[in-house]
Structure formats: structure tokens, C-alpha cells
Amino acid sequence: MxxxxxxxxxxxxxxxxxxxxxxxxxxxxxxxxxxxxxxxxxxxxxxxxxxxxxxxxxxxxxxxxxxxxxxxxxxxxxxxxxxxxxxxxxxxxxxxxxxxxxxxxxxxxxxxxxxxxxxxxxxxxxxxxxxxxxxxxxxxxxxxxxxxxxxxxxxxxxxxSEMDAVTGLSGSGPAYVFHMIEAMTAAGEAQGLAPELALRLARATVAGAGALAMSGEDPEQLRKNVTSPNGTTQAGLEVLMEELQDLMARTVAAAADRSRELRG
Ligand SMILES: NC(=O)C1=CN([C@@H]2O[C@H](COP(=O)(O)OP(=O)(O)OC[C@H]3O[C@@H](n4cnc5c(N)ncnc54)[C@H](O)[C@@H]3O)[C@@H](O)[C@H]2O)C=CC1
Ligand SMILES: O=C(O)[C@@H]1CCC=N1
Known part of the structure; x- marks a missing residue:
């Protein structure tokens, strides 16, 4: 610029x-x-x-x-x-x-x-x-x-008035994603991977998926592209999708509420 x-x-x-x-x-x-x-x-x-x-x-x-x-x-x-x-x-x-x-x-x-x-x-x-x-x-x-x-x-x-929701979503959001990397790493370790390898796989997966998401393709379609019928991803998503939407709604709401509180 x-x-x-x-x-x-x-x-x-x-x-x-x-x-x-x-x-x-x-x-x-x-x-x-x-x-x-x-x-x-x-x-x-x-x-x-x-x-x-x-x-x-x-x-x-x-x-x-x-x-x-x-x-x-x-x-x-x-x-x-x-x-x-x-x-x-x-x-x-x-x-x-x-x-x-x-x-x-x-x-x-x-x-x-x-x-x-x-x-x-x-x-x-x-x-x-x-x-x-x-x-x-x-x-x-x-x-x-x-x-x-x-x-x-x-x-x-x-x-x-939109600023509290923005703060809860994109202002605080990087921390949610970093925690996702931590959680994926721990999950990989629980499946027997060495900690360094699990971290490397989790970090590159989140970074690569993030870059792909920026291509402009609809995230739902990108998710479907990974998900073979009755395959491994479907098995994983059946667990994740049961919880994540509600969990994320509560996460962003808690951060937005805290933003409202900070107004004093
Ligand atoms: N960390 C984040 O991801 C984001 C933070 N923010 C906002 O950015 C602001 C700063 O947050 P952080 O950088 O995370 O906090 P921080 O604690 O890392 O930085 C605050 C800085 O202010 C300095 N400081 C303290 N008293 C001061 C004074 N009297 N005069 C001048 N400087 C003083 C501190 O030495 C420190 O370097 C906050 O209002 C936060 O809401 C907004 C978006 C994202
Ligand atoms: O946690 C906080 O209060 C600041 C605002 C958004 C991200 N960090």
C-alpha cells in the first residue's frame, strides 16, 4: 500500500x-x-x-x-x-x-x-x-x-452493536482454532502417534484446510469432498457434528457476552 x-x-x-x-x-x-x-x-x-x-x-x-x-x-x-x-x-x-x-x-x-x-x-x-x-x-x-x-x-x-459478535467470532476466533490444533494433537497421541508427529499433522491439516477454505469454495462442499460414503471421515463427523455446532454457538456467545460486559 x-x-x-x-x-x-x-x-x-x-x-x-x-x-x-x-x-x-x-x-x-x-x-x-x-x-x-x-x-x-x-x-x-x-x-x-x-x-x-x-x-x-x-x-x-x-x-x-x-x-x-x-x-x-x-x-x-x-x-x-x-x-x-x-x-x-x-x-x-x-x-x-x-x-x-x-x-x-x-x-x-x-x-x-x-x-x-x-x-x-x-x-x-x-x-x-x-x-x-x-x-x-x-x-x-x-x-x-x-x-x-x-x-x-x-x-x-x-x-x-455488531462489534460484540464480531469480537466473539473473529477477534477471539484464532484462539479457538489454535485450541483445535491442540485437541487434534492430543487425539492423535491417544491413537498412538508420537507427540511431534501428531502436532505436525494437526498443524498442517488446519493450515491446509484454512488455505483451501479461502479458495472461495463453499465449506460444506469442501467437507463433502473429504467424506466418502460410509468411510472414515463420515465415522469421525458423526461424533463431531453432534456436538460442535452447539458448542461453537455457546463459545461465541460467551465471548460476545464478555465483550458486552466490558462496556461497563
Ligand atoms: N490479543 C488479541 O488477539 C486481540 C486483542 N484486542 C484488543 O487489543 C488490546 C490489547 O490487547 P493485547 O495486545 O492482547 O494485550 P497486551 O497485554 O498484550 O498488551 C497491552 C499493552 O499495553 C501496554 N500498556 C499498559 N499500560 C499502558 C499505558 N498506560 N500506556 C500505554 N501502554 C500501556 C502493556 O505494557 C502492553 O504491552 C485490548 O484492548 C484487546 O481487547 C483486539 C483484538 C484481538
Ligand atoms: O481476549 C480478549 O479480550 C481479546 C479481544 C479479542 C481477542 N482477544
Whole structure:
């Protein structure tokens, strides 16, 4: 992507932990200059120190984008560091923290985009949902879209109320898939495979199936392509399909409910 305007005005990143760091890794990988990035984080990781981004606390007056990537519970302590910024687009990735909560701090005229990314952003394979406040212009949404597109897909929501479900599905979702790899590995071990071999098979199977799913073919058809009548897959799916739909519904609902709770 063309980072020209963003390079010229700079980017501020408030909080650079697992998610902020994943996104920063993606942007640097896509060619954003470390010198354009100003990070505020009281505990910078060794990786962050070695990126060459600014960590000295000096901030540009009007950065193109100010990304808020601290935990919802840290917001009260963290946001005052941004009080001198002017003419910036605030993009928050915090689960649960509403646009209204940011308007209460920055003012209703502040341009705010609420976003929900996920950690595959680190390898530019994330997906981020965005929604803007009333003050955010079409250009602001385009800028957020452009910037976040550098680390994966971007989808625009019609309404902020959709954000809790998005958080429960794609924000938290990578963890469900990683747990699936863990569970498949354990199941392979239970069938007598060595742990390293079971992990290798499980990881490559999930990655390969994920890549195939991105081909655009309907997942149901892809599942049927594996399933020979009265074969091994059918025997396995008869167990899995009895439980998984309800289990996944409860999993995503629990995460979405927690997102609603975090609104406070
Ligand atoms: N981890 C994930 O997969 C995702 C996380 N998020 C959201 O991203 C945000 C950050 O989550 P994680 O990166 O997982 O948490 P984290 O705990 O890994 O990172 C938070 C960072 O904020 C820093 N920090 C603490 N106090 C600060 C302050 N006063 N000023 C500046 N920085 C401060 C910490 O040192 C840490 O590096 C949360 O709001 C979370 O809801 C959103 C999508 C996915
Ligand atoms: O677990 C969390 O609260 C964050 C939000 C989505 C993924 N991680």
C-alpha cells in the first residue's frame, strides 16, 4: 500500500503488546518506516526496542492515525498520554470499549473508528471489522480501511452493536482454532502417534484446510469432498457434528457476552 501520507504525518501506537505488536509487525513488513511510528508503552518488549520505532515519548502534533491498543481496563491510565494530539484519526482495537467512551474523553467532534482485528495480522492474514462515529468522514473510514488492509482483510459494519459478535467470532476466533490444533494433537497421541508427529499433522491439516477454505469454495462442499460414503471421515463427523455446532454457538456467545460486559 501507499503509506505516503501516513509516513509524512506519522502514526502513534498506544500500547504495543500482543495485538498492537502483531499489527505493527505486519505494517513494518509491508514497508512502513519505523521512523514514522511513535509507540507509547511502559514495558516495551525486546522485539519492539529492536524495530527502530520511536519510544522516547515525543509525539507528532497531528499524526495521521492514533491506534489505541491497550486493554480496556488500562484505558483510564493510558489515554491522558494522547491529550495534546490534534487533528488525528483515533482507531481503537479495544474489545468492549465503545465509541461513546472515547467521545467522552476526546469530545464528540473527535474522529473515531472502532476496530476489531485478530492476531493473524502479524502475517498480513488478519481480518478487521471497522465502524466509525458520526464525526468520522468517508475519507477517515477509507484511511482506516487502507491502513488496516495492509495486515489483512477489512470489513465495514453497519452498526457498532455488531462489534460484540464480531469480537466473539473473529477477534477471539484464532484462539479457538489454535485450541483445535491442540485437541487434534492430543487425539492423535491417544491413537498412538508420537507427540511431534501428531502436532505436525494437526498443524498442517488446519493450515491446509484454512488455505483451501479461502479458495472461495463453499465449506460444506469442501467437507463433502473429504467424506466418502460410509468411510472414515463420515465415522469421525458423526461424533463431531453432534456436538460442535452447539458448542461453537455457546463459545461465541460467551465471548460476545464478555465483550458486552466490558462496556461497563
Ligand atoms: N490479543 C488479541 O488477539 C486481540 C486483542 N484486542 C484488543 O487489543 C488490546 C490489547 O490487547 P493485547 O495486545 O492482547 O494485550 P497486551 O497485554 O498484550 O498488551 C497491552 C499493552 O499495553 C501496554 N500498556 C499498559 N499500560 C499502558 C499505558 N498506560 N500506556 C500505554 N501502554 C500501556 C502493556 O505494557 C502492553 O504491552 C485490548 O484492548 C484487546 O481487547 C483486539 C483484538 C484481538
Ligand atoms: O481476549 C480478549 O479480550 C481479546 C479481544 C479479542 C481477542 N482477544
Amino acid at each position: 501507499d503509506f505516503t501520507d501516513i509516513e509524512a504525518r506519522g502514526v502513534v501506537l498506544l500500547g504495543c503488546g500482543k495485538m498492537g505488536g502483531a499489527m505493527l509487525a505486519g505494517w513494518l513488513d509491508r514497508g512502513l518506516s519505523p521512523g514514522a511510528v511513535h509507540v507509547i508503552d511502559p514495558k516495551p518488549s525486546d522485539w519492539l526496542r529492536n524495530t527502530g520505532v520511536h519510544l522516547d515519548g515525543g509525539l507528532p502534533d497531528s499524526p495521521a492515525i492514533t491506534l489505541i491498543a491497550v486493554k480496556p481496563q488500562m484505558m483510564g491510565d493510558a489515554l491522558p498520554a494522547l491529550q495534546d494530539l490534534d487533528d488525528t484519526l483515533y482507531v481503537s482495537i479495544a474489545a468492549g470499549t465503545t465509541i461513546g467512551a472515547f467521545e467522552a474523553v476526546f469530545g464528540a467532534e473527535a474522529r473515531i473508528v472502532r476496530a476489531m482485528p485478530n492476531t493473524p495480522a502479524a502475517i498480513s492474514q488478519g481480518i478487521t471489522a471497522i465502524v466509525g462515529n458520526d464525526a468520522a468522514t468517508a475519507d477517515d473510514l477509507d484511511l482506516a480501511d487502507l491502513f488496516l488492509s495492509a495486515v489483512g482483510e477489512v470489513v465495514r459494519l453497519n452498526d457498532e
